[in-house]
Amino acid sequence: MGRTIAISNHKGGVGKTTTVVNLAAGLAKMGRKVLVVDLDPQANLTFSFGVSKVEESIYDALKGNIETVPTISVRENLYLVPSSLDLAGAEMELNSEAGREFILKEILDPVKDNYDYVLIDCPPSLGLLTINAFTAADEVVIPIQAHFLAIKGLTKILEVINKVRRRLNPDVQISGVIITLYDKRKILHRDIEETIKTYFKDKVYNTKIRENISLAEAPAQGADIFSYSSNSKGAQDYYNLTLEFLSRHEPDFEFDFEK
Ligand SMILES: Nc1ncnc2c1ncn2[C@@H]1O[C@H](COP(=O)(O)OP(=O)(O)OP(=O)(O)O)[C@@H](O)[C@H]1O
Ligand SMILES: [Mg+2]
Numbered sequence: 001m002g003r004t005i006a007i008s009n010h011k012g013g014v015g016k017t018t019t020v021v022n023l024a025a026g027l028a029k030m031g032r033k034v035l036v037v038d039l040d041p042q043a044n045l046t047f048s049f050g051v052s053k054v055e056e057s058i059y060d061a062l063k064g065n066i067e068t069v070p071t072i073s074v075r076e077n078l079y080l081v082p083s084s085l086d087l088a089g090a091e092m093e094l095n096s097e098a099g100r101e102f103i104l105k106e107i108l109d110p111v112k113d114n115y116d117y118v119l120i121d122c123p124p125s126l127g128l129l130t131i132n133a134f135t136a137a138d139e140v141v142i143p144i145q146a147h148f149l150a151i152k153g154l155t156k157i158l159e160v161i162n163k164v165r166r167r168l169n170p171d172v173q174i175s176g177v178i179i180t181l182y183d184k185r186k187i188l189h190r191d192i193e194e195t196i197k198t199y200f201k202d203k204v205y206n207t208k209i210r211e212n213i214s215l216a217e218a219p220a221q222g223a224d225i226f227s228y229s230s231n232s233k234g235a236q237d238y239y240n241l242t243l244e245f246l247s248r249h250e251p252d253f254e255f256d257f258e259k
Contacts, residue, residue, distance in 0.1 A: 002035070002112035003249065005119050005175070006137040010157055012124035014145040015180035017044045018215055019241075020121040022234070025224035026242030028077035032116040035071070037108070038083035039133055040123040041090075046082040049074040050222020057084035061107050062094060062132075069107050075224075079115070091128040101168050104132035117249075126160045134164040139175035144196055146182040146189040146208070151199065174203060176248065178241065182208040205248075207240040 007016050017040070024034045038045035039058060046054065049072075056070035058081050074080045094100045104120075112118050120133045134140060140161055144150045158174075165172055177200045183189055197204050209215075212234035218225050225234045246253040 002115040002118050003139070004108065004112055004137045005117065006122055006130075006133040006140045007119060007143065008122035008130055008133060008140055008157065009142050009144065009154075010124055010126045010130070011145070011150075011153060014150075015143045015178075015209060016124075017048060017121050018219075019141075019143050019178060019180065019209070019238075020045055020119050021048045021219070022215070022225045022238035023242060023245060024078055024117075024119050025075065025226055026238055027117055027245070028075050029226060030242060030246065031077065032246075033077050033079075033114070035079045035081065035111070035115040035118045037081040037104075037118065037120045039087075039104070039120050039129050040083055041085055041088035042123070043083040043085065043087075044219070045121040046080065046084075048219040048222070048224075049080050051080065051082055054082045054084050057082050057086065058107075059084055059086040059090055062087075062090055062103050069111055071111075087129070094128060100128060101131050101135045101164075104129075105136035105169075108136050126157060131160070131164060131168075134161060134172055135168045137169070137172055139173060141176040141178060142174060143178045143180045143209075146179050146186075146192050148188060148192060150192055151195055154199075174200075176245075177204045178207070178209065179204065180209040182210050184208075184210070205241065205244055207237060207244045209237045209241065210234075212237070 007020050020036055024036045027034045056066055060066045061069050069081055072080045122130045122133050210233050214229040214232035215234035218228035225238055
């Protein structure tokens with residue numbers, strides 16, 4: 001059974017795409033078969049895997065121009081459904097379609113069980129594309145930047161997830177919160193961590209993703225952090241995140257996290 005997870009936060013630049021790239025790469029290295037879906041017209045996920053020319057994208061599938069979901073093999077065990085700029089018009093174009101919130105679910109349902117995990121990289125908004133992701137997903141994971149305004153505005157995404165649960169997908173729930181761009185030398189960051197934990201309790205991953213320049217450099221090379229700089233803090237953090245993700249999703253997976 002493929003588990004579908006939307007990585008979402010309507011705030012921009014919080015590490016959604018970086019988390020999808022490197023968590024997916026980590027899971028693939030651990031032998032899990034992973035599909036990543038680029039649902040953002042910015043196509044940062046697509047570029048991060050070194051894919052620049054795209055013949056068919058998620059846009060064509062959402063529009064019904066093609067029958068099957070376009071999938072590119074990007075690593076061993078790792079497959080990408082690419083995005084393209086056309087997707088920017090999709091929200092408007094799909095607005096008048098019957099069942100417009102279910103289009104992504106309809107596309108992914110026939111293929112999801114070919115994978116262990118399907119990770120959807122959401123755009124920084126709560127529009128129709130993100131609602132399609134929440135409708136298709138079993139879970140939502142929210143990356144939160146360790147920043148004093150991080151919590152501000154989060155009620156909005158919680159409201160949208162609650163509405164999707166009531167009206168469209170009764171099973172969807174927030175399964176995790178990942179603190180990103182963390183620097184433990186900054187006292188403020190530790191306060192913010194406490195606030196996030198008060199709010200989301202054990203949904204907050206123990207693994208925090210620290211600020212690390214290699215994580216920002218890798219995408220330009222079309223590389224994930226493990227191939228770009230395997231000894232970096234970024235690689236350490238995303239390796240730990242992968243292990244913690246597996247321990248949270250697979251009951252037989254044993255992992256003692258060292259704080
Ligand atoms: N831990 C980190 N350390 C340093 N730089 C990071 C880290 N995580 C992400 N970045 C950089 O910060 C920027 C924003 O990250 P990313 O694109 O992953 O965020 P996003 O939430 O997907 O953004 P958007 O909302 O635009 O889709 C990128 O340039 C990325 O390379
Ligand atoms: Mg992104």
